[in-house]
Amino acid sequence: TTIEGGASVLREGMVNRQSEVQVAYRMDDWGNEPFSIAANAILDEAEKHTGAPSEGDCLRWVKGPGSMSGSAWSDGTYYYATIVYSLTYYTTAEQEKELDAAVDALLAEIITDDMTDYAKVKAIYDYMTANISYDYDNLNDESHKLKYTAYAALINKTAVCQGYAILFYRLALECGIDARLISGDATNSLGETGGHGWNIVKLGDKYYLVDATWDTSRANVGVPYDYFLKASYDDHFADAEYKTEAFTTAYPMASKDYEVCTNHTLEVLPAVPATCSEAGLTEGKKCSTCGTITVKQETIPAKGHSEVTVAGKEAACTESGLTEGKKC
DSSP states (O other): OOHHHHHHHHHHHHHTTOSEEEEEEEESOTTTSOHHHHHHHHHHHHTSOOSOTTSTHHHHTTBOOOEEEEEEEEOSSOEEEEEEEEOOBSSOHHHHHHHHHHHHHHHHHHOOTTOOHHHHHHHHHHHHHHHOEEOOTTTTOTTOGGGGSHHIIIIISEEOHHHHHHHHHHHHHHTTOOEEEEEEEEEOTTSOEEEEEEEEEEETTEEEEEOHHHHHHHHHTTOOOSSEEESOOSSEEEOGGGSSHHHHHHSOBOSSOOOOOSSOOEEEEOOBOOOSSSOEEOOEEEETTTOOEEEOOOEEOOOOOOOEEEOOBOOOSSSOOBOOEEEO
16 A cells, blocks of 8 residues: 555565566555556665665666556545566576575675674675676677676676676675665776766765775786775766765765774764663764774664553542553
8 A cells, every 4th residue: 555565565576586576556546646657656666775685776786677567446445556567687586596695605704793894895895806807708798687797796706897886785785884886977097988887885974985896907916996985086977866965865975085093982872772662772882083883783672562450449438449450
């Protein structure tokens, strides 16, 4: 009965790489929300960034051409639509399972629990720039869609920029660090401008730019990184959707390049007790200088109501009484 509800059904099907997903959707007013509007709104919602590693940009950028069809009718009170999404993907369900296992193995190898978020991001970036090569062999072969995927980057060790960016997104989110894939254009050292993909990643309270694709060739010849944790690029130009007020408010960019803090000044993030109806937080710690989280706050589930009986009181000649009651 909501766009979000329909999107959750579609999203689950997409994660599982279903070629056809059916969503049954009920509307109050067909005139304000016709079939095509509802169908597209559900698809857009299904592809939104959720923070889950296999969702969001990992779905949006590995989905090939598709179509929507279906039917709609009314019972006189509500309007009902059966929306059928026919979908194609750049990877199969089997490849995604293989990728899941490879991601777990890699992170177990390069990430430890005592690392700061900065150290985790650098470990991911170092691995990618040292072990993945740009897929020049399939660059102009549009039938080879695998080059656009995290699978190609991690399993085959070669991909184009989109594959790099999706893999970075996936690995960062697996570590609990927020990131997004940014699409747009970039101008290379030869003055050639073309489509490109890179990332933003959150450290402290701000987001920074990273482009593992463009730093790969430099890393392989021992040249320091030029595109790691920057506040801005003068040769990358993001698409319009990443320049909107809504996006820049949700993902505030740093005003200067990231500086590694060598002397953390720890600030305690106080614990918040859970109540019956609201979740709480454990105590955390962060650096008041650079914003690096050294101890993450974990969510404490709401306790839920525990009902007890409050005894009643019999009325007397001169005093009122009380019925039996119940409270948390």
